Every structure is written in structure tokens, then in C-alpha cells.
Amino acid sequence: NHIIICGYGRNGTQAARKLLAYNKAFVVIEKDKELIDRFTDDDMHFIHGNANEDETLIQAGVNRASTLICALPNDADNLFVVLSARQLNKNLCIISRASQETSYKKLKLAGADNVILPDKIGGDHMASLVVVPDLIEFIDNLSIVGKSNINIEEIEVEKLYNVSTVKTIKDLDLRQKTGCNVIGFKDGEGDYVVNPEAETRLVPNSKIIVLGRPEQIQKLNTVYNID
Amino acid sequence: NHIIICGYGRNGTQAARKLLAYNKAFVVIEKDKELIDRFTDDDMHFIHGNANEDETLIQAGVNRASTLICALPNDADNLFVVLSARQLNKNLCIISRASQETSYKKLKLAGADNVILPDKIGGDHMASLVVVPDLIEFIDNLSIVGKSNINIEEIEVEKLYNVSTVKTIKDLDLRQKTGCNVIGFKDGEGDYVVNPEAETRLVPNSKIIVLGRPEQIQKLNTVYNID
Ligand SMILES: [Ca+2]
Ligand SMILES: [Ca+2]
Numbered sequence: 001n002h003i004i005i006c007g008y009g010r011n012g013t014q015a016a017r018k019l020l021a022y023n024k025a026f027v028v029i030e031k032d033k034e035l036i037d038r039f040t041d042d043d044m045h046f047i048h049g050n051a052n053e054d055e056t057l058i059q060a061g062v063n064r065a066s067t068l069i070c071a072l073p074n075d076a077d078n079l080f081v082v083l084s085a086r087q088l089n090k091n092l093c094i095i096s097r098a099s100q101e102t103s104y105k106k107l108k109l110a111g112a113d114n115v116i117l118p119d120k121i122g123g124d125h126m127a128s129l130v131v132v133p134d135l136i137e138f139i140d141n142l143s144i145v146g147k148s149n150i151n152i153e154e155i156e157v158e159k160l161y162n163v164s165t166v167k168t169i170k171d172l173d174l175r176q177k178t179g180c181n182v183i184g185f186k187d188g189e190g191d192y193v194v195n196p197e198a199e200t201r202l203v204p205n206s207k208i209i210v211l212g213r214p215e216q217i218q219k220l221n222t223v224y225n226i227d
Numbered sequence: 228n229h230i231i232i233c234g235y236g237r238n239g240t241q242a243a244r245k246l247l248a249y250n251k252a253f254v255v256i257e258k259d260k261e262l263i264d265r266f267t268d269d270d271m272h273f274i275h276g277n278a279n280e281d282e283t284l285i286q287a288g289v290n291r292a293s294t295l296i297c298a299l300p301n302d303a304d305n306l307f308v309v310l311s312a313r314q315l316n317k318n319l320c321i322i323s324r325a326s327q328e329t330s331y332k333k334l335k336l337a338g339a340d341n342v343i344l345p346d347k348i349g350g351d352h353m354a355s356l357v358v359v360p361d362l363i364e365f366i367d368n369l370s371i372v373g374k375s376n377i378n379i380e381e382i383e384v385e386k387l388y389n390v391s392t393v394k395t396i397k398d399l400d401l402r403q404k405t406g407c408n409v410i411g412f413k414d415g416e417g418d419y420v421v422n423p424e425a426e427t428r429l430v431p432n433s434k435i436i437v438l439g440r441p442e443q444i445q446k447l448n449t450v451y452n453i454d
Contacts, residue, residue: 019358118345183410194439
């Protein structure tokens, strides 16, 4: 149930750093032995090899892994790894980077669940800094992953109340009890509502997205005994 | 008061696309003539030349520009352009991309106001997809820039009421009038509050960040006559 990262370049390094911060178990496949020797320690586990060889993926435990992050610099290599990994494990969640926009569809076809285009995200970000600078500053300062100082969180409704009698957002009244603000709702079918109405019914298998200052999020987790 | 984009690679292209969508005037400096011939049209204005020559920057109107987006593939080139542009125009807002994390500080020292690391953002994004997938999907689907279907907006309080008598968020009651949800506040000194209290005083020169479904944001803009 671990995560495999292919490639310890700039993308892979940052992904590893985040996963470490969140205490997730992962292993990194990297072909550069020097890089491995430099960064191996108690927290970082490497496999020396080429991710586009099936044996290397198997050695990394692709059959029992939950997720594969494909962060190689070359789109053709990522495509090869995505296709191989998909063949080896049908249930794997596969996330790949891509340099070229034209690779997006190909990687999806090969079996990737998510494709991330860093240069596209970066270009968007630069333009948004021109058009809506305060908004970007606000969003960039929201903390969404980490152990403390979180501003935004997704919560399964089952953690908030006994769903055998369905309640609404208004019934739950998180604002009054914790200060938190419900900004999103995802129903059991996976459809999202931004800024849901107070009358929204919190049916089983749905989730809410809450926003708050760190102390409010903390209070919510304490009040509802969420880990 | 226009924007200059240096480099029409993947980053620069995406930045240009966003600025076009937002009807912002800009010019692109690109040294590859073939690329220019392929993409020049009524909307796209190019200057053929090397951004690290002062004459090219001057030709692009650096002295009267509001913003320069430096999107060259090489960090040393970006550093050179940032430093040159800063010398030519003290008031310019300079946004640069960087590949290496170690370039961040150098670009800031050279005069960049914002430095964007696409690979870092991309790596973060991939890890966050593992840790908080629904949250990332929610945020990715929020529309923050564009003409229609916007979910989130920053608004100067002066556009909402006559600030000669200061009102609070509660007094304004945007939720009742438009359905919009106030999720952030930026005071006159530039400090942000996430999920501000209803009692927050909307002093002159402050801004609020609102979240809503597109029809709610539209209603807010209509009710308050915001363009
Ligand atoms: Ca990498
Ligand atoms: Ca570029």
C-alpha cells in the first residue's frame, strides 16, 4: 500500500519531500547511482534501476503499491512507465508529469489517472499574478497539506455525525461550533458543489470541504475526534 | 502600461494564453523567427530579438510597461533579463520563472518581485493528489481567472459601500443579498485573514475575497455594479 516515485529530479524530489512531511511510505526508483548515494538516509529509500524495465517496477513492489508517481524528465519515458505499470497492476493510481501538452492525452490513454503539466501550471500562475495578484497571494498562502497550520480540509460526513438520519449543513452548524466555513460539497457520485446551500443534505458517502484558520480547523478535529 | 513576456516556450505560451483570455495588452520577445512566423496574428504581437539585450527590452517598451514576465528556459538568462529590466525601470513588476530552487534567491536579489518554480509546483501537486485528492480536485476546478464561470474574486470594499461610515462583513450581508461567501480579508497594510469573523470592519483600502457559484458571483457584480 506504498507509493512509488519514478525519478528523483526536481519534480520527484518535491513530491518526495511532501510525502515525507505527511508520513507516507514511499520508495524512489532512480538510475543515477551518485544521486542515490548522496540522498539515501533513514527516511529515503531508493531502488537503483531504470523505471522502464518491468523488473525494476516489480522490485519496487508495483503489485502491492497504491500509487505510482511518474516524474521522469522525458515524456516518452513517462509514457513507457505508465503503460508498463498499468499492465502490472490494474488498481494502481498512476500520476504522471508531462512536458508537452500533446502528451496529456497519450498518457491518459496509456493508463494515467492524473497528468500534471508543470510548465502549464507555472505559466498560468505567472499570468494570474498579473491579473488577480491578491487572490493568488491569498490562495498561495492557504495551507492544504501538512500537520499543523492547515486552512482547508476535506471531511467524510460519517466522521461528523451518525448518518442513519440525514442532516443538512445547517443542522450541523459547524460555523457556530468550530468557526469553520463549509466551502464545498462532494456527493456520493463524485459531483462537486462550490459554496453549497445551508439546506444541502449530507448524505452517506458524501464529503464537505471546510475552510478555517488553523485554530478553527484544530477545534473541528478535536470536537469531532478526527485524527 | 502593457505587459512584456520574454520567451514563447511552454511557460510563456500559457501565460500569453491567459492574458489574452483576460484582454490584457502584451508583447512577446522571442528569438526564434520561425516560432514568431507561425504564431503571429491579430492578437499576438512579437518582437524578434534576444531579451538579454537592453535594446530589445527598450524596443518592447520596458520603460512604460507595468509588468515583465520572464519565462526563458535557462535560469542564467532569466537572471540577466531580470537585472537588466530592473535597471531600466524601477517601478516594473517583474515575475520570473526558475528551474533550480537555488535560483530563487538570486532572482529576488536581481530584482524579481515574484519567482515561480514550475517543477516545484508540479511536484507539490503530484504529492497532494496522493494525500488529499478530493481537495486538490476541488481547488483545481475553482475558476479564478476568466470572463465567465468565475468562482472566486477579490473586491475592494470601496466598490461595495460608501466607506465614510465603516461597516462590518455582517452589516454588508453579502450571503443574504448574493449568496456569496466571504472567505478572506486583506487589510490596508496587506495582511490577510482567512475566514474572517462577521464583525471584521471593512476599513478603507481593504479587500475581501469571496467564493460563490458563477451565478452568485455574477449577481454580486450586478448588484454592486462592478465591471
Ligand atoms: Ca523527476
Ligand atoms: Ca518560455
